[in-house]
Amino acid sequence: MKAIILAAGRGERMRPLTDHTPKPLLPVRGRPLIEWHLLALARAGVHDVVINTAWLEEQFPAALGDGTRFGLRIRYSMEGRDHGGALETAGGIAKALPLLIDGPEDAFWVVSGDIFAPQFAFDATAARRFVQERLDAHLWLVPNPPFHPAGDFGLGDDGLALADVMPPAGVRYTYANLALLRPPLLSRVAPGQTAALGPMLFAAMRRQQVSAALYDGEWHNVGTVAQLAAVQAA
Numbered sequence: 001m002k003a004i005i006l007a008a009g010r011g012e013r014m015r016p017l018t019d020h021t022p023k024p025l026l027p028v029r030g031r032p033l034i035e036w037h038l039l040a041l042a043r044a045g046v047h048d049v050v051i052n053t054a055w056l057e058e059q060f061p062a063a064l065g066d067g068t069r070f071g072l073r074i075r076y077s078m079e080g081r082d083h084g085g086a087l088e089t090a091g092g093i094a095k096a097l098p099l100l101i102d103g104p105e106d107a108f109w110v111v112s113g114d115i116f117a118p119q120f121a122f123d124a125t126a127a128r129r130f131v132q133e134r135l136d137a138h139l140w141l142v143p144n145p146p147f148h149p150a151g152d153f154g155l156g157d158d159g160l161a162l163a164d165v166m167p168p169a170g171v172r173y174t175y176a177n178l179a180l181l182r183p184p185l186l187s188r189v190a191p192g193q194t195a196a197l198g199p200m201l202f203a204a205m206r207r208q209q210v211s212a213a214l215y216d217g218e219w220h221n222v223g224t225v226a227q228l229a230a231v232q233a234a
Helices: 033-043 059-064 079-083 088-100 124-133 198-206 225-233
Strands: 002-006 048-053 073-078 108-112 137-142 174-181 210-214
Touching: 002 033, 002 088, 033 048, 033 059, 048 059, 048 079, 048 088, 059 073, 073 079, 073 088, 079 088, 124 174, 124 210, 137 198, 198 210
Parallel strands: 002 048, 002 108, 048 073, 137 210
Antiparallel strands: 108 174, 137 174
16 A cells, blocks of 8 residues: 655745745754654555655655665655646645556545654555455544634544544534545546645545544644644653
């Protein structure tokens, strides 16, 4: 199974740090943020990784190369070069699909390049179970952080993610930007189209095609200078 690390964003809220460095290449606890994901993927036996890029995208191959030093093969889906800018989450994944799958039923890992989850394991058993269940997506959720108190999705007793749970009647959690996906989720996104992933996940949840699990390890969204400082100090 292959993986994509989403790294195309501009990182506006992280300026001025991101004026000259893409956010996933900013150092966190001694190494670029994206390297934590690369090392975790290699430990889990995921050896083929795609990184989608747009902002300052030439810095990624210069910093990471072809992945050999991580025990990986890294390929780049360069949205800036090919489309003039980032295609958002679903658009970026759809463009990279030919690099991620060998057949229409294949699954792949997705992780955002601007989260820090050093204990997360890209578990092969979870991946195999997901393939057998033939769902469109499996998401990891975390307790709502202070900057996102309303959360994103609910979680049913049957392990399915819920689109329409609203407090106080139900509990919502925050999407951790860690997932397993299959191509049917993106069937309506053409290569090169700009599209967000959120609406597609909500629609698939209403078709009961998305499972989820809670993740209780260390997790940070590194979206602002203050959040970066908090991760460094934690």
